[in-house]
Amino acid sequence: xxxxxxxxxxxxxxxxxxxxxxxxxxxxxxxxxxxxxxxxxxxxxxxxxxxxxxxxxxxxxxxxxxxxxxxxxxxxxxxxxxxxxxxxxxxxxxxxxxxxxxxxxxxxxxxxxxxxxxxxxxxxxxxxxxxxxxxxxxxxxxxxxxxxxxxxxxxxxxxxxxxxxxxxxxxxxxxxxxxxxxxxxxxxxxxxxxxxxxxxxxxxxxxxxxxxxxxxxxxxxxxxxxxxxxxxxxxxxxxxxxxxxxxxxxxxxxxxxxxxxxxxxxxxxxxxxxxxxxxxxxxxxxxxxxxxxxxxxxxxxxxxxxxxxxxxxxxxxxxxxxxxxxxxxxxxxxxxxxxxxxxxxxxxxxxxxxxxxxxxxxxxxxxxxxxxxxxxxxxxxxxxxxxxxxxxxxxxxxxxxxxxxxxxxxxxxxxxxxxxxxxxxxxxxxxxxxxxxxxxxxxxxxxxxxxxxxxxxxxxxxxxxxxxxxxxxxxxxxxxxxxxxxxxxxxxxxxxxxxxxxxxxxxxxxxxxxxxxxxxxxxxxxxxxxxxxxxxxxxx
Numbered sequence: 001x002x003x004x005x006x007x008x009x010x011x012x013x014x015x016x017x018x019x020x021x022x023x024x025x026x027x028x029x030x031x032x033x034x035x036x037x038x039x040x041x042x043x044x045x046x047x048x049x050x051x052x053x054x055x056x057x058x059x060x061x062x063x064x065x066x067x068x069x070x071x072x073x074x075x076x077x078x079x080x081x082x083x084x085x086x087x088x089x090x091x092x093x094x095x096x097x098x099x100x101x102x103x104x105x106x107x108x109x110x111x112x113x114x115x116x117x118x119x120x121x122x123x124x125x126x127x128x129x130x131x132x133x134x135x136x137x138x139x140x141x142x143x144x145x146x147x148x149x150x151x152x153x154x155x156x157x158x159x160x161x162x163x164x165x166x167x168x169x170x171x172x173x174x175x176x177x178x179x180x181x182x183x184x185x186x187x188x189x190x191x192x193x194x195x196x197x198x199x200x201x202x203x204x205x206x207x208x209x210x211x212x213x214x215x216x217x218x219x220x221x222x223x224x225x226x227x228x229x230x231x232x233x234x235x236x237x238x239x240x241x242x243x244x245x246x247x248x249x250x251x252x253x254x255x256x257x258x259x260x261x262x263x264x265x266x267x268x269x270x271x272x273x274x275x276x277x278x279x280x281x282x283x284x285x286x287x288x289x290x291x292x293x294x295x296x297x298x299x300x301x302x303x304x305x306x307x308x309x310x311x312x313x314x315x316x317x318x319x320x321x322x323x324x325x326x327x328x329x330x331x332x333x334x335x336x337x338x339x340x341x342x343x344x345x346x347x348x349x350x351x352x353x354x355x356x357x358x359x360x361x362x363x364x365x366x367x368x369x370x371x372x373x374x375x376x377x378x379x380x381x382x383x384x385x386x387x388x389x390x391x392x393x394x395x396x397x398x399x400x401x402x403x404x405x406x407x408x409x410x411x412x413x414x415x416x417x418x419x420x421x422x423x424x425x426x427x428x429x430x431x432x433x434x435x436x437x438x439x440x441x442x443x444x445x446x447x448x449x450x451x452x453x454x455x456x457x458x459x460x461x462x463x464x465x466x467x468x469x470x471x472x473x474x475x476x477x478x479x480x481x482x483x484x485x486x487x488x489x490x491x492x493x494x495x496x497x498x499x500x501x502x503x504x505x506x507x508x509x510x511x512x513x514x515x516x517x518x519x520x521x522x523x524x525x526x527x528x529x530x531x532x533x534x535x536x537x538x539x540x
Contacts, residue, residue, distance in 0.1 A: 014163060014164055014168035014182075015161065015162075015163050015246065015249065016030075016032070016035060016037070016162050016163060016164050017030050017037050017160075017161065017162040018159075018160070018161040018162075018246045018247070019160050020055060020056070020158060020159055020160075020239070021046055021055075021056045021057050021058045021157070021158060021160070022055055022056050022238060022239045023046070023056065023238070024046045024056075026046055026056070026058075027039050027058065027160070033076070034073075034074035034075060034076050035071070035072065035073050035074060035076060035078075035164065035167075036070075036071070036072045036074075036105070037069060037070070037071050037072075037162060038069065038070045038072075038106065038107035039067065039068070039069050039107065040067065040068045040069070040070075040107050040108070040109040041058075041067050042060075042064070042065055042066045042067050042068060042109050043060065043062065043064060043065035043066075044058055044059060044060035044065050044067040044146075045058070045059055045060075046058060046059070047059040047156065049156075050088070050156055050158060051088035051090075051125040051126070051127050051156060052086045052088055052127040052156065052158040052159065055158075055239045055264075056158075056239075057088075057156040057157060057158040058156065058157040058158070058160075059154055059155070059156050059157075060095075060146065060148050060154075060155060060157075061093070061148070061152055061153065061154035061155070062148065062152055063148055063149065063150045063151070063152075064148075065148050066145055066146060066147050066148055067145075067146050067157075068107065068108070068109055068111065068113070068143055068144065068145045068146075069107065069143070069144050070104060070106070070107035070108070070111070070141060070142070070143050070144075071141065071142050071144070071162060072104065072105050072140060072141040073136065073140050073141065073164065073167065074105075074140060075140075076164075076167040077166070077167055078136055078140075078164050078165060078166050078167035079135065079136060079165050079166030079167070080133050080134060080135045080136055080165040080166065081133070081134050081136065081142060081162055081163065081164060081165060082131065082132070082133050082134075082162070082163040082164075082165060083131065083132050083133075083134065083144065083160075083161070083162055084129065084130065084131035084132075084159075084160075084161045084163075085129075085130060085131075085157055085158065085159055085160040085161065086127050086128060086129045086130075086157075086158045086159045087120050087122075087127075087128055087130070087155060087156060087157050087158070088122075088125055088126060088127045088128065088155070088156045088158075089120070089122070089123055089125070089153060089154065089155040089156065090123060090124065090125045090153070090154070091123055091153045092121060092123050092149075092151075092153060093120070093148055093149050093151060093153040093154065093155040094119075094148070094149020094150060094151060094153075095119070095120040095146060095147060095148050095149055095155050096116050096117075096118070096119050096120070096147045096149075097116070097117040097118050097119075097120060097132070097144070097145075097146060097147070098113035098114070098115060098116050098117065098144070098145045098147050099113050099115050099117060099134055099142050099143060099144045099145070100112045100113040100114055100115065100142070100143045100145075101136065101137065101139040101141070101142055102139060102141050102142075102143065103139060103140045103141055104141045104143070105141070107143070108143065111143040111145075112143075113143050113144070113145040113147070117132050117134070118130065118132065120146075120155060127158070129159075133165070159243075159246075161246055168182065171202065172226065173186045173187065173190075173202075173207070173210055173216065173218070173226045174207055174210065174218035174226050175207070176201075176202055176203050176204050176206070176207055177201070177202050178201060178202060179197065179198050179199055179200060179201055179202055180197070180198045180202060181202055181206075183216075183226055185215075185228075185250060186210060186215050186216050186226055186228075187202075189213060189214075189215035189216075190206055190209050190210060190213055190215050193209070193213050194206060194209055194213075197209070210226060211293075214229060215228075216228045216229065216293065217229065217293030217353050217354075226291075227290070227291040227292055227293040227353060227354055227355075228290060228291070228292060228293065229292065229293055229294070229295070229378065230292070230375075230376055230377040230378065231250065231251050231289070231290065231292070231375075231376050232251075232373075232374065232375040232376070232377075233248050233250070233251045233373075233374050234273075234274075234372060234373050234374075235247075235248065235262055235274040235275055235276060235372060236274050237272045237273055237274060238274070239262060239264050239274060243255045243259055243260065243261060243287075244259075244260050244261065244262065244276055244287050245287060247262065250290075251289060251290065251374065252287045252288060252289055252290070253288060253289065253290045253291075253356075254287075254288040255285075255286065255287050255288070256283055256284065256285070256286040256287075256288070256358075256360075257279060257281060257282070257283045257284050257285040257286060257361070258279030258280065258281050258285050259277070259278055259279030259285045260276050260277060260278045260279065260285050260286070260287050260359070260361075261276070261277055261279065262274045262275070262276060262277070263275055263276075263277040263370060266307070266368060266370065267306075267307030267308070267339060267368065267369070267370030268305050268306065268307050268339035268370040268371065268372035268373075269370050269372065273372070274372075275370040275371060275372035276359070276370065276371045276372065277368075277369065277370050277371075278314070278315065278360075278361035278363075278367065278369055279361070280361075280363075280364060280365055281364055282364045284314075284360050284361045284362060284363065284364065285360070285361040286358050286359060286360035286361065287358070287359050288356055288357075288358045289356050289357040289358070289359075289376070290356070291354045291355060291356050292354075292355045292356070292357075292376055293352070293353040293354065293355075294349055294350055294351065294352055294353075294355065294378045295350070295351070295378060296350055296351040297350065298350055298378035298379060299345055299346070299347045299350060299378065299379045300345075300346040300347070300349040300350060300352075300355070300376070300377075300378050300379075301343060301344065301345055301346065301375075301376070301377055301378070301379050302317070302329075302330075302342075302343070302344045302346065302357060302374075302375070302376055303341070303342065303343045303344075303373070303374070303375040303376075303377075304341075304342055304371055304372065304373055304374040304375070305339045305340060305341045305342065305371070305372045305373050306332060306339070306340055306342060306369065306370065306371050306372075307338060307339050307340065307368075307369065307370050308332050308367050308368055308369040308370075309367055309368030309369070312363060312365070312367040312368065312369075313362050313363040313367060314331075314332060314360070314361045314362030314363040314367045314369055315332055315359060315360060315361055315362055315367065315369040315371060316328055316330065316331045316332065316359075316360050316361075316362040317329055317330040317331075317344070317357060317358065317359055317360070318357070318358040318360060319346070319349070319355060319356065319357055319358070320355070320356045320358070321349070321352050321354065321355055322352075322353075322354045323354065323356075326358060329344060329346065329357075330342065330344050331362070332369070339370075339372065345379075350378075357376065359371055359374075384396035385416070387400045387401065387404075387416075387421070387424045387430045387432070388421055388424075388425070388430055388431075388432035388433070388435075389416075389421070390415070390416055390417050390418060390420075390421060391415070391416050392415065392416065393411065393412045393413060393414060393415060393416060394411070394412050394416065395416055395420075395424070397430070399428075400424050400428045400429065400430050401424075403424070403427065403428035403429075404420055404423050404424040404427070404428050404430075407423050407427060407428075408420060408423055411423070411424075421435065422435060422437045422440070425437070425439075425440045425441065425442070426438075426439040426440060426458065429441075434452060436452045436453045436454045436472075437454050437472075438454045438455070438458050438461030438462050438465065438472065439456065439457070439458030439461065440454065440456060441456055441522070442456070443455050443456045443461075444456055444476070444522075445457075445520075445522055445523060445529075446460045446461060446464070446476075446480075446481070446484040446488060447481055447484055447485060447520065447529060447532075447533055448476075448481065448529075449476065449477055449478050449480075449481055450475070450476050451475050452475065452476065453471060453472045453473060453474055453475055453476055454471070454472050454476065455476055455480075455484070456522050457488065457520075457522070459488070460484055460487070460488035463487045463488060464480055464483045464484050464487060464488070467483060467487070468480060468483055471483070485533065485536045485537075486536075490537060492504055492508075492518075492520065492533060492534040492536075492537045494507040494508065494517055494518060495507065500534060500537045500538050501538070504534060505534065508526060508530060508531060508534055511526040512526050512527070513525065513526065513527070514526060518530050518534070520533045520534070
């Protein structure tokens, strides 16, 4: 993997290049913004056998295998470069790191490298991290040589990184200055709506647009830094050596202790699906996120998946507001090889403009913990919807919502779907217009022909549709009405004596022109249609 400059920025230096030698086609050359890095492998090759954390490495194991690279800074006026890497060897190879300054623009395998930086002398297969700063002075380029000794012992190189000093982007996104800013993602977002900010100058209006366009937040970022509204990472599908802060700068801004690194095995990781794993030792291995800004009224949410070895501590997630003290917001409880999803709702963080999260091992020994698929976002509350419309859980009428969810908990836990609308109408007085289901108060009389299916009397409707499904699937036609008259007339037994006769007729006539139990067709008025329905079922 290699990172384009400037993916990480600070006042002193910015990352230009990183590779974990993670494929047999590595290491790649890179040219960006007038700066270039070129390799001459000189017989060195990629190997899958590595003493360092995992994955591939660059191996050179003969006196004539001296890999060389050239970093050319062009007209960028860099004052120095910082080089870091890991190496391991079982027996001493006699390798020495050397460099030579020039103004070269193309790599030369035989370029002079008279200055010795250090002897790579640690043996025993120990993976040893080292870092150096090389001042450029008046020069624009430097050749760096890994000079193998006179024997044939193998030395492995991993997690190689170059940072530039003194020539990084001129200003942060929350500070006015030259066109663009030092956060490419933020600059691209703002300039998509206001090209002036990347063509002419990054003025005060461009700074204000960081917030206005939802590209980030300059409120409370501190030191000109920018806080973003959301971010996510799944760590990709290719293995890359080096800490996640080098590999995932869009999400993480700082790492503590050893690592964390990517892994392609155990827990949440698999071949083709990388995950983050922690290093051992103290201080605890940890990765600190960039700062986030959450709007008022939204519910901040942190989602991820994790696994851990049985019987071990960690991992843990901490949070900090406005660079205050860290406080734990989650601690792993389950253990085992399975990958467990986690969602943490953080309503107390709504309106906070500078929130950071820290993913920490919480153990000085290896816990076998992995973390994957991290997402930080703010969940915007869904406006309440009418009870007669499908949508998010619950509906706008609290009484109807409570009644429906007492019948069907799904309606308040997952979503308010068509079934919830029907239940609200049939059982909870939602009065949804034209709902074509048996028992809906607005479905219409069982004794009147209409284009819609079903009818308002649930018992009669079910009885008819049990015999004739067409009446509930298509339309309530004349045959359905006839079947209702034949099968539902016992409904006219108003006095409950089991017969439809003179006492029932007397009750109907006493309600004539008004409302009451004799309104069989639920028209709102006891009238001739109700009398016809009673006579249809007459017993005496």
